[in-house]
Amino acid sequence: MIPSFDIILLILLVVTAIVSLRVRDLLSATMIFGVYSFLICLLWAEMGAVDVAFTEASVGAGVSAVFLIATVFNTSRNSSD
Amino acid sequence: MKFFALLAVSVTWCLLIYAARDFPDFAVPDSPANGGKVSNYFLEKTEENSHVPNVVTAVLADYRGYDTMFETVVIFTAGIAIMAILRMTPGGSTGSGALPPAVPRRKRTFDGSELIVSGTCKLLIPIIQLFALYVIAHGHHSPGGGFQGGVILGASFILLAISRNLDAALQRLSEKRYLMLASVGVLIYAGIGVMSLLLGANFLDYGILSQILPATDAAMARSHSMLGVEVGVAFTVSAIMFAIYANLSTAGELKNGL
Numbered sequence: 286m287i288p289s290f291d292i293i294l295l296i297l298l299v300v301t302a303i304v305s306l307r308v309r310d311l312l313s314a315t316m317i318f319g320v321y322s323f324l325i326c327l328l329w330a331e332m333g334a335v336d337v338a339f340t341e342a343s344v345g346a347g348v349s350a351v352f353l354i355a356t357v358f359n360t361s362r363n364s365s366d
Numbered sequence: 367m368k369f370f371a372l373l374a375v376s377v378t379w380c381l382l383i384y385a386a387r388d389f390p391d392f393a394v395p396d397s398p399a400n401g402g403k404v405s406n407y408f409l410e411k412t413e414e415n416s417h418v419p420n421v422v423t424a425v426l427a428d429y430r431g432y433d434t435m436f437e438t439v440v441i442f443t444a445g446i447a448i449m450a451i452l453r454m455t456p457g458g459s460t461g462s463g464a465l466p467p468a469v470p471r472r473k474r475t476f477d478g479s480e481l482i483v484s485g486t487c488k489l490l491i492p493i494i495q496l497f498a499l500y501v502i503a504h505g506h507h508s509p510g511g512g513f514q515g516g517v518i519l520g521a522s523f524i525l526l527a528i529s530r531n532l533d534a535a536l537q538r539l540s541e542k543r544y545l546m547l548a549s550v551g552v553l554i555y556a557g558i559g560v561m562s563l564l565l566g567a568n569f570l571d572y573g574i575l576s577q578i579l580p581a582t583d584a585a586m587a588r589s590h591s592m593l594g595v596e597v598g599v600a601f602t603v604s605a606i607m608f609a610i611y612a613n614l615s616t617a618g619e620l621k622n623g624l
Contacts, residue, residue: 335509336422339501343517348607351524355615358624 287331294331298324309364315353322346416588423506427592431570435555437513438599442552445606452618487529494522502600506592512599519600520607532612532623541612541620544605551601558594 301324305317322345330338390397399405408421408429418424426434498518505511527535539547559570567574572591573584582590615623 336420336511336514339509339514340517343514343521348517348521348524348611351521351528352610352614355611355624358615359617 294328311357319346319350417585418506420506423511427595438602441606445609448610452613483529491522505596512596516600516603519604523608524611544609547605548602551598554598555595
């Protein structure tokens with residue numbers, strides 16, 4: 286536990302979560318969602334849950350971002366709401 | 367409508383915050399996560415029961431083997447469901463009753479012949495795959511395991527499909543082959559469970575497998591069967607990850623993808 290590092294990570298986590306919901310361009314929403322996954326991966330690694338962090342880095346930040354990009358490629362790029 | 371949604375979300379948020387006050391603080395020695403009976407049992411007995419240093423893998427693949435087995439089945443089912451929705455039949459109609467595409471298909475402009483991209487990926491992909499195999503095989507001694515290694519292995523094929531084209535990846539892992547790999551993975555996991563059932567123990571109780579594995583006691587049999595189970599998980603996960611990518615990026619046509 287490194288409190289100041291934790292606080293920075295948690296603030297960035299909330300900011301990226303809100304931004305990825307609010308942004309209209311779905312491709313940037315996907316990218317920001319990848320950043321969110323990577324931040325939560327850092328948080329878990331820092332708390333000592335290395336297995337969970339590993340899964341989050343490979344699945345959340347890696348493959349699911351690719352899936353979302355592939356879906357955006359085949360649908361429309363801008364969100365309607 | 368939006369007002370009611372906001373109301374529901376805020377009420378749930380208040381309830382969650384109220385409930386969170388009952389959680390134990392960080393690093394309290396007698397909280398259930400740190401000092402409960404169950405976690406102490408795992409921490410003390412894992413080394414003795416199965417000679418596996420990574421307790422997380424031992425809990426996932428041995429003590430809670432059912433959970434991980436059906437997690438693998440969930441991945442398998444998700445992949446099959448995506449294929450059932452998206453995959454086109456050769457005649458031209460979609461599997462789910464010839465729906466017209468919602469938006470016109472976009473064409474890929476990048477043909478995969480750029481020197482820097484293809485050269486970098488040619489160097490990177492073997493290293494990624496080697497690392498994935500290490501993560502799978504070393505999962506019970508260091509962080510990792512079948513799930514993470516499988517995802518990395520699937521991601522290496524996705525990288526090949528992105529950096530060159532989907533055909534190059536499908537040549538190496540065709541549709542028939544990835545469907546077979548995905549089923550074989552679940553079969554390996556369930557097969558190890560059934561094997562211990564046939565030898566007279568409970569389903570997925572690996573200790574009894576020392577009767578057929580050469581030169582092992584019950585603890586080492588548990589360790590080796592965990593490796594077998596992880597290999598099964600990795601088969602399914604890597605095949606399904608690539609299958610989901612191939613179907614999503616081409617809307618089920620399996621050509622000219624992302």
